[in-house]
Every structure is written in structure tokens, then in C-alpha cells.
Amino acid sequence: MHDHDPDLIMALAEGATDLPEAVGAAIGSCDACAADLAAQQLAIAALRTAPRAGLTELESARLLRNLDTALGHQRAMATTPIAPERRRISWAPAFGIAAVVLALVLVVPALDLLGGGDDAGDFQGALSTATTAAAAAEERSTADVAAAPEAAGGDFSAAATTVPAADGGSSLTNAESADAALPLTLVRLRSLIAAEGDDPDKTRDSVAAVASLTQATTTDACLTEGRLVAGSATLSYTLGVLPIVTTGDDEAGDPQLVTVTVHQLASGELWLVAHEPQTCDTLATLP
């Protein structure tokens, strides 16, 4: 009697030499086993003699080029950490832009420009610009945004992130706000950033019909992620992260991307903190 044993048939097909002769004889005496053995041998031979599937030089070059295109923005954000002796970047432009943004954050609610909360028509434009401006932030937040705690419509719950101050002094926490104005401020903030790049008038004054805003800290020390919902549209964003290109004077003369976040001390004093985008290391602070 002989059992139809695929393991033995595979072993024989692969050229195992340590099997008892009786096994080979048994398989040879069984039509189905012999057919399976022949099939295994044929497939193995066909596969192992198949030409190698390689890329042509052209395809290889195109791959790197396509990756550059597909990942362009993220690659720019993922700059190589700068060696200490090369870190001679002027932070003034970054802080200057962040200061303007901060001013917007504080001034816009005071001007009571939030009345258009039901103007859903403009949201798509704002969303579009905000999405462009916060492309990197979106990229990072989309995957994990589901972790954000759901909040009631219109509610804003800012979670605190702690970042050590560069001078080793008091720690800083993300600006906390229960101000219902923040959704609009956020959109305006994104619009402002977008305006730094292309079309200043595009959506600067767009008003979002914000249904809800949820927010949570992330695994990255310097990021706070959230999700803004208006109608059927959803914008995932990273609050307080402003990818600003400075005109640093590093050796290569290349502009450097930094992440700037706004923090608030317990005393109420506001600080701007520049981070290295990937490691979130604090590079500089400005009260």
C-alpha cells in the first residue's frame, strides 16, 4: 500500500537524494503519484530556467525619476538632519511668517469674522487650498487620524503636547483654545500659508461651514493632528505645523525646511518653536 504523500513527491521533484529507494519505487507504481511527480518536475524546470525578469536601464532610471515626482514634497520635508557645525540658519524668515500667522490666529476671532458659519459654498475652495498648503501635514495625519477622539459638532478640544524649551527651561505646551473661532482661523491660517506660494486671493477670505473639529496628539512629539468636517468633506490636518522654507546660510546654500509650532506657557506667554521636521528636535525658540 502506498499513501499519496505530496511532501515526498515534492522532495523527489526537487531532487532529494536521501530518500529510501522504496519511496521512489512506490511513487512510480502509483499513476496519480507519478503524474504529480512529472507535473512538479516540469513546473520546477520551467520556472527555474525562466529568464530573469529585470528592469531595463531606462525603466530603472524612470523609477527613480517617478519616485522623485511622487514623493517630491515629502522628500523635501525629509531633509537630512543638519550637522551642528552647519546649522547656521537664519530663523528670522520662519519666525516672521509664523508671527504673521499667529497674529491672524489672535486677531481674526477678535474681528468676529466667524459669522459665516453656514456658508458651505466656499468650503471646497478653502479645503482645496488648505489641502495644498498642508499636504505634508495631511500625509502624516491621514493614516492615524482615526485615532482622534470624536468630539461633538463644533467642539474643539486641543490636546497638549510637551516640547522641551531649547534653553532647558520651562516646558512649553501647545496653545490650548476653547475658542469656537479656531476652525475659521485654521482655514485662514492654511490660506495664508498657501498664499505664500501661489494665489494670495484664492481663498484667503473663504469661510468654512465647520461641522466638527476633533484633535489629538500624535506619536510625534511636535505634532497635533485633527480632522475638520464640513458637510460631506473632511480635511485632515496637523495643527500648528507650518512648513516654512527659510533662506538659511548653510554650506550648500539650500533653503531649509523647518516646522514651526505655536506654544503657550502656563503664564499665557506665547512662544514660537522651530523644529527639525523629521526628528522634531527643537532648533530654536522665540518668545
Add this chain to the structure above:
Amino acid sequence: MTDRTIDIAMVERYVAGDLDAFDDLVRRHQDRVFAVCLRMLRDRDAALDAMQDTFVMLFRKADRYKAEAAFSTWLYRVTVNVCYDHLRRRRRRPIDPLPDTTELPDTRTEDAYAAVEVRPAIEEALAGVSVEFRAAVVLVDLQGLSLETAADVLGVPIGTVKSRVFRGRRMLAEALGNLRPPQRHQKG
């Protein structure tokens, strides 16, 4: 340094922010990733797309690689999953692949004529093997992975991989048209 330690060092450099290390990883693994994609998808353009998607995933998720397994094993897993995604999408929106005759000869093979003549037969035969069995056959017989590593890549027990390889080879042989279907087994 072994291949494994070289890979780990490259990943660590990349995760630390060295983009050149990412490019090095791409160059180092592009052929094996492409080979799996091509055999799985059977269409060169689709394979190129899937390869690019695989490296985009690597770019975004390299920090999730834990050095407990070989980097190539982890990358194979990403590759196979990307191929499954492409096949799922293709099922939803079927696209006829270009005729084999329009494919470029593989310039890296020693015999370009052989590449042109043999590839369609193998690839057409592979197309006759269902996806899960095809993945096992491609990893074990074409990429030379051990059953254990293939099991790790596919996330199934070794016995399952062995069974898939066995049945996949049988399907392949039948598809090659050189073997009549095995008769039902009769114990004797």
C-alpha cells in the same frame, strides 16, 4: 557585512533622514521587487506601477520595519500585498494587458531571443494559476525563498505554503499544456 546587516544599516540611515540611503535601498532591491510584481501581475506596465507603489510604501513606512526578520522578507511582504491590491483593483476595473509581442526584450537576460520567446509561455501559464498559489510559486521557485521565509512573507503556516506550492506547480504544468491533468488518485 552580510546582506542583512547592509540592509539594516541602510534602513537606519534612511529613517535617520538620509535620503541617499533610500535611493540605495531602491537600487539594491528594485530587481527582486520588479520580478515579483511582473510574475504576479503578468503585465509589464502594471508591474512597473506596482513596483513604484511598493517603494512609495517603503518611503513612508520604513520605520515600521523591525530588524527581527530580514529586510528583504519585509519588503517581499509589502510587494506581495501591493500586488494583491493591484489585482483587486484590476478585478473591479479589468484592463486587457498589452499583447506579449509588444513587450520589450529583457536586456539583462543573456539571450534576448530566449527572453522574448520563453517569457510569454511562462507568464501565460502563471496566469492560469490562481493568485494565492501563484504568489507561493513565485516566491519559492522564482525568487528562491525557503518555505519558511515564504510563509513569513505570506503570513501563513509553512504547511500552507507547501500545499500552495505543490498545487500551484501542478496548475502551472497543466497550463503549460505539456501534461494531462493527473488522474484521481487510486490507492493501490
